[in-house]
Amino acid sequence: MLKTFKLGGVHPAENKLSADKAIEKLALPKSVFIPVAQHIGAPAQALVKKGDQVKVGQLVAKSGGFVSANIHSSVSGTVKKVDLAMDSSGYPKQGILIDVEGDEWETGIDTSSTLVKNFETDPKKIIDRINEAGVVGLGGATFPTHVKLVPPQGMKAEVLLINGVECEPYLTSDHRVMLEKADELLVGVRLLMCALEVDKAYIGIENNKPDAIKHLKELAAKESGIEIVPLKVKYPQGGEKQLIKAVTGREVPSGALPIAVGAVVSNVGTALAVYEAVQKNKPLVERVVTITGKSVKNPANFLVRVGTPIQYLIDAAGGLPEDTGKIISGGPMMGKAVASTDIPVTKGTSGILLMQDAEAKRQPMKNCIRCTRCVTVCPMGLEPYFLMTVSDKQIWEKAEASKIMDCIECGSCSYTCPADRPLLDYIRLGKGKVGNIIRSRKK
Amino acid sequence: MSKLLTISPSPHVHTSDSVNKIMYRVILALVPALAWSVFMFGFEAIRVTLLAVAACVAFEYLIQKYIMKSEPQITDGSAALTGILLAFNVPASLPTWMILVGALVAIGVGKLSFGGLGNNPFNPALVGRVFLLISFPVQMTSWPVTQHATVDALTTATPLALLKEGVKAGQPVSEVMQGLPANLDLLYGNMPGSLGEISALFLLLGFAYMLWKKVITWHIPVFILGTIFAFQGILWMFNPENFIEPVFHLLTGGAMLGAIYMATDMVTSPMTVKGQLIYGIGIGVITVLIRNFGAYPEGISFAILIMNGFTPLLNVYIKPKRFGGTK
Numbered sequence: 001m002l003k004t005f006k007l008g009g010v011h012p013a014e015n016k017l018s019a020d021k022a023i024e025k026l027a028l029p030k031s032v033f034i035p036v037a038q039h040i041g042a043p044a045q046a047l048v049k050k051g052d053q054v055k056v057g058q059l060v061a062k063s064g065g066f067v068s069a070n071i072h073s074s075v076s077g078t079v080k081k082v083d084l085a086m087d088s089s090g091y092p093k094q095g096i097l098i099d100v101e102g103d104e105w106e107t108g109i110d111t112s113s114t115l116v117k118n119f120e121t122d123p124k125k126i127i128d129r130i131n132e133a134g135v136v137g138l139g140g141a142t143f144p145t146h147v148k149l150v151p152p153q154g155m156k157a158e159v160l161l162i163n164g165v166e167c168e169p170y171l172t173s174d175h176r177v178m179l180e181k182a183d184e185l186l187v188g189v190r191l192l193m194c195a196l197e198v199d200k201a202y203i204g205i206e207n208n209k210p211d212a213i214k215h216l217k218e219l220a221a222k223e224s225g226i227e228i229v230p231l232k233v234k235y236p237q238g239g240e241k242q243l244i245k246a247v248t249g250r251e252v253p254s255g256a257l258p259i260a261v262g263a264v265v266s267n268v269g270t271a272l273a274v275y276e277a278v279q280k281n282k283p284l285v286e287r288v289v290t291i292t293g294k295s296v297k298n299p300a301n302f303l304v305r306v307g308t309p310i311q312y313l314i315d316a317a318g319g320l321p322e323d324t325g326k327i328i329s330g331g332p333m334m335g336k337a338v339a340s341t342d343i344p345v346t347k348g349t350s351g352i353l354l355m356q357d358a359e360a361k362r363q364p365m366k367n368c369i370r371c372t373r374c375v376t377v378c379p380m381g382l383e384p385y386f387l388m389t390v391s392d393k394q395i396w397e398k399a400e401a402s403k404i405m406d407c408i409e410c411g412s413c414s415y416t417c418p419a420d421r422p423l424l425d426y427i428r429l430g431k432g433k434v435g436n437i438i439r440s441r442k443k
Numbered sequence: 444m445s446k447l448l449t450i451s452p453s454p455h456v457h458t459s460d461s462v463n464k465i466m467y468r469v470i471l472a473l474v475p476a477l478a479w480s481v482f483m484f485g486f487e488a489i490r491v492t493l494l495a496v497a498a499c500v501a502f503e504y505l506i507q508k509y510i511m512k513s514e515p516q517i518t519d520g521s522a523a524l525t526g527i528l529l530a531f532n533v534p535a536s537l538p539t540w541m542i543l544v545g546a547l548v549a550i551g552v553g554k555l556s557f558g559g560l561g562n563n564p565f566n567p568a569l570v571g572r573v574f575l576l577i578s579f580p581v582q583m584t585s586w587p588v589t590q591h592a593t594v595d596a597l598t599t600a601t602p603l604a605l606l607k608e609g610v611k612a613g614q615p616v617s618e619v620m621q622g623l624p625a626n627l628d629l630l631y632g633n634m635p636g637s638l639g640e641i642s643a644l645f646l647l648l649g650f651a652y653m654l655w656k657k658v659i660t661w662h663i664p665v666f667i668l669g670t671i672f673a674f675q676g677i678l679w680m681f682n683p684e685n686f687i688e689p690v691f692h693l694l695t696g697g698a699m700l701g702a703i704y705m706a707t708d709m710v711t712s713p714m715t716v717k718g719q720l721i722y723g724i725g726i727g728v729i730t731v732l733i734r735n736f737g738a739y740p741e742g743i744s745f746a747i748l749i750m751n752g753f754t755p756l757l758n759v760y761i762k763p764k765r766f767g768g769t770k
């Protein structure tokens with residue numbers, strides 16, 4: 001029996017169209033727009049102004065606090081302006097627009113593909129380096145990695161979990177990283193273990209990627225303390241709490257962080273970025289992005305510089321299909337629908353999904369028939385039908401008492417509802433309200 | 444860019460499951476049992492079923508359109524399903540006008556007066572059936588003999604009714620049993636009874652289909668039938684002269700029909716497995732009590748309606764197991 005998490009879960013059609021497409025370097029765009037807020041936490045402070053010359057890897061915006069991250073230029077060229085432009089949120093956001101000229105890197109950055117295995121073992125130095133390089137969680141949550149590596153007072157990490165689950169349909173960037181960058185990835189895992197001072201790491205991979213499981217198992221056999229854990233395919237196994245439960249059996253208490261059970265979770269892409277930051281002195285300026293969709297001519301996995309407009313990826317994959325009805329940044333379960341193809345790839349962009357018109361439309365909602373399906377699939381053990389009702393009627397005490405804040409917004413409930421009820425839309429709204437109420441109570 | 448893109452919150456994909464599919468799959472699951480009824484009762488079974496379905500759909504359409512002034516929802520299949528279940532719960536000889544009354548009560552009172560699909564606290568088909576049973580007890584308990592019976596009569600009594608009369612008259616169960624069909628006959632449905640309740644075998648076949656298609660889960664039917672078996676089994680062990688062995692009760696009086704198709708009505712059954720356990724045990728216990736000690740020979744319809752009434756309470760007080768909750 002393969003391991004998996006116990007409560008709830010769904011299995012949407014996997015549609016991993018680009019799974020066997022090797023990572024390709026995408027040609028440089030003419031210009032990039034690099035938002036200063038690409039992570040959870042305070043935005044970074046821009047350090048450059050119009051007319052400045054920058055190189056690849058140069059710090060262009062400084063971390064704006066403890067929970068924040070440095071931002072580096074992903075190209076060489078001239079800063080055209082520091083201004084507002086649209087990002088995937090749909091709102092204009094502060095960022096740096098750079099016209100690309102050549103491809104000149106900062107000195108000291110190792111851009112070769114030579115594997116560097118020997119590493120610094122001082123946790124503090126590793127964490128500082130990760131901090132400097134602006135590494136954030138690449139799975140989509142974009143939480144600054146250096147913050148995760150410093151557990152709060154009185155807490156101690158016992159185990160590192162590497163998320164190679166990629167449970168979102170369509171996305172394959174992590175899969176390709178595990179196949180093509182496995183050596184680098186494992187050094188990255190070692191570095192993270194060292195930084196956390198733990199001697200055990202698990203890499204959880206869903207069973208629909210047998211090639212990645214096999215490859216990493218062979219390599220990990222030579223290392224001590226790194227174990228590959230094949231998992232049953234079930235969404236949302238990539239959710240931190242679900243992954244911890246699946247791999248270790250530990251259950252993060254309601255309202256607590258994974259560190260409460262001694263676990264720290266990091267994504268495979270992040271581990272690779274950690275390797276590059278520490279071993280190659282290379283800041284996070286590029287990442288692997290899947291471009292995919294049922295009508296896309298050549299679904300692909302591109303190595304893309306941060307700030308590249310997604311139009312470039314779409315063109316490289318064969319152009320925007322006629323029947324495109326929705327463009328999603330991320331996967332179909334948790335990704336964000338975007339309004340234009342001008343928005344930039346950021347550190348958290350794992351994929352761009354072009355959905356067909358027919359798929360993009362929602363069905364009109366019907367009455368709840370109390371079929372229990374939403375309750376059965378909720379991985380947090382909530383009652384989505386009830387949370388929707390109380391959010392709609394604004395009965396916030398009941399929403400709070402029914403644990404609305406535990407919702408991880410995985411979308412399993414809305415996905416499953418045979419009456420096409422937009423459960424998560426309402427629950428999100430309710431979470432926002434209840435969150436505000438809780439915060440104002442603490443003041 | 445010229446294209447208009449859809450912007451909506453996640454998730455962006457949806458299962459192929461829908462309310463319609465659920466309803467039509469339940470209907471499909473009932474087809475084998477219906478075929479058996481036609482084989483047993485002939486044209487009368489077709490007449491009753493078609494009438495009940497047509498009447499339920501028509502009443503739903505008319506009431507929604509002209510009284511509720513809303514968009515009729517007859518295509519969701521729920522009215523048709525109510526019609527079939529109503530037909531399954533009446534004798535195949537029921538007069539046409541009574542079927543129409545039953546359908547009107549089921550749809551009008553049982554379902555639409557509460558706001559339509561999803562809002563009704565009680566199973567509409569059972570509301571219709573119980574109304575008929577109370578209003579027209581004679582017609583509702585005159586069972587046509589099956590086409591293949593050898594007796595020379597127009598009507599006959601169900602095995603449960605025979606049992607009840609026998610026990611009331613002071614006969615020991617072992618003696619009454621001489622006059623009852625064997626369990627094997629009961630299993631495939633060679634007995635008089637309501638139109639759709641007689642063949643346990645075909646009803647179970649539909650159950651298997653619904654489990655396979657994940658229309659319902661096994662919980663409620665198993666909890667109910669298990670309770671009937673266990674409770675009746677205990678009574679039988681203590682006093683086999685007064686109480687019949689439990690398998691007999693599983694195969695008669697619509698126990699299968701009720702447990703698999705009526706009690707599992709999603710709208711009126713609890714949302715959590717724990718709630719469903721209490722609900723199932725409740726239905727099983729009440730059924731056995733009515734059958735052995737009550738005025739009616741069969742009791743699962745009342746039992747289901749009673750537990751339907753507790754469902755909202757069970758939903759409020761029994762919560763699913765939360766992730767990371769303190770035990």
Ligand code: SF4
Nearest residue numbers: 378407408410411413
């Ligand atoms: S979105 Fe929230 S309520 Fe819905 S299934 Fe996921 S955790 Fe449960």
Ligand code: SF4
Nearest residue numbers: 368369371372374417
């Ligand atoms: S899945 Fe939809 S129809 Fe079923 S109980 Fe939940 S909200 Fe109601």
